[in-house]
Amino acid sequence: MDGLKIVMVLNNIKDNNNDTLYLIESITEKTGFFCNDGKLIFIVKDEVGLPCEGIETEYLKLQTHIRISSVKNFQTFEDGYYNLIIFNAEVSNDNIFDFVNLCEIYARNEEELSFRDFFYTLISIFQLPSEKQYKNAIGLYGELKFMEYCAKDMDLDISQYWHRNGELSQYDFSNGDNFIEIKSNSNGSDIAIIKHDQIFEVSDGYLVLVSTYIDDTGETINELIESMQEEKKYFNNINFNVNLTKELKRISEFDCQTMRFVVKEIKMFNTKDINPFDNIPVEIKELTYKYDMSECTEIEKREIIGLLNDFVKRI
DSSP states (O other): OOHHHHHHHHHHOOSOOTTOOEEEEEEETTEEEEEETTEEEEEEEOSSOOOOEEEEOSSEEEEEEEEEOOOTTOTTSOOEEEEEEEEOSOTTOTHHHHHHHHHHHHHTOGGGSOHHHHHHHHHHHHTSOSSOOOOOHHHHHHHHHHHHHHHHHHOOOOGGGBTTTGGGOSSSEEOSSOEEEEEEESBSSSEEEEEHHHHHSSSSEEEEEEEEEEEEEEEOHHHHHHHHHTOTTSSOSHHHHHHHHHHHTTSOHHHHHHOOEEEEEEEEEEHHHHOOOSOOOTTOOSOEEEEEOTTSOOOOHHHHHHHHHHHHHOO
């Protein structure tokens, strides 16, 4: 159920008070969206017996191991103990749409994350500073386009390896043994901006160059995301959707809606084969440069398929 429909239902529930719990929409047999006292609530059956706990922030409220014995409009709702996350803000707050989307994804992938960890993940998103830390829209587009490329051309979902450590991630994709770093540009060239110690002072890594250019015939970031979300086979894991929500909060909404990219080509390189410097003096720290990769030997597509298949099997 999308966020807009849930907001409409919340606004249409008139007879709502502290003693009445309304079912808005069930997601699975043990999860769903409810309403109480005008607030939207995500409820999950407590099957592990969490201790009773209550935590409240500006936007969210956690309540664990709460007994529910009746629901106003769904009398067959099973009695028992449940864990709740209450959306504390007003229904008109735009964060409600991200809340609905992530809760629904969590409900279908509970095994990936504990309920409490999911709550703290939501906090990390909704408690971001009000002043956005804008990230280069071109960079995000390139990372998303590489994921789409893996799915459409190789039938591989690499999205679960994207920013696995959140903001602390050193690389765009990592499986614990190997890394993949994406470099994107918007001038259609083979030039990438390289941080030398990040890419070349470790082994077993790959660099992907996503060469794009800006053109009115291209697609926006929002259009690309919409296309990816239509692919039911891929991009459904919690890690991807949490990180996507975070990244979108750091990018200008205007850029997401108006910048149109066309992909010229996607190339993949083994970092050990393209290191431009044999030795870097120890006195030089944080060396960053523009690297023209047009003469570098790229990995052929048939080999890329094998490498990426190995990459997604190593975790």
